[in-house]
Amino acid sequence: MLHLHLIQQKAQNYRNLNYRKLALYATVVLETLLVASALVPAQLWTRLIPHSANAALNGPYPASIAPIITLLLYLLPGVIGFSCQHWQKALLLATIPAWLGLGIFLVAATFKVGAFYMMATDHITANVSLLELFAGLGAIGWLARFLFKIS
Secondary structure, three states: OHHHHHHHHHHHHHHHHHHHHHHHHHHHHHHHHHHHHHHOOHHHHHHHOOOOOOHHHHOOOOOOOHHHHHHHHHHHHHHHHHHOOOHHHHHHHHHHHHHHHHHHHHHHHHHHHOOOHHHOHHHHHHHHHHHHHHHHHHHHHHHHHHHOOOO
């Protein structure tokens, strides 16, 4: 009887772990989509959504939820870091959206500006700053685990 209870408890823990992993990866995907949409130039949004008065400012999002999108851009890397048990995974998963978004943006910009767009001094600084921001927010989220004593 005790053996059966332990097996059921282990199965329940395994299911909970899978749900947490799924939620973590869904958060990474959501953050990647938000970052990618933020890196699309305003001129493209005005061409894609010609009837929207705020397309140049807010992209595909209505003006009423634009502050929530900005809040999510800053909170989600911290949530991702908070969800990870190891700091290496926290930093990697928190920065993946920035890596992917910047990669897609730089490849798209290469068609218009040229192959060495990424090597311009101001672009390198901006790209590194974005990666540092996401890494810092992920690290803060991971450190918050210790504040709340969650293991």
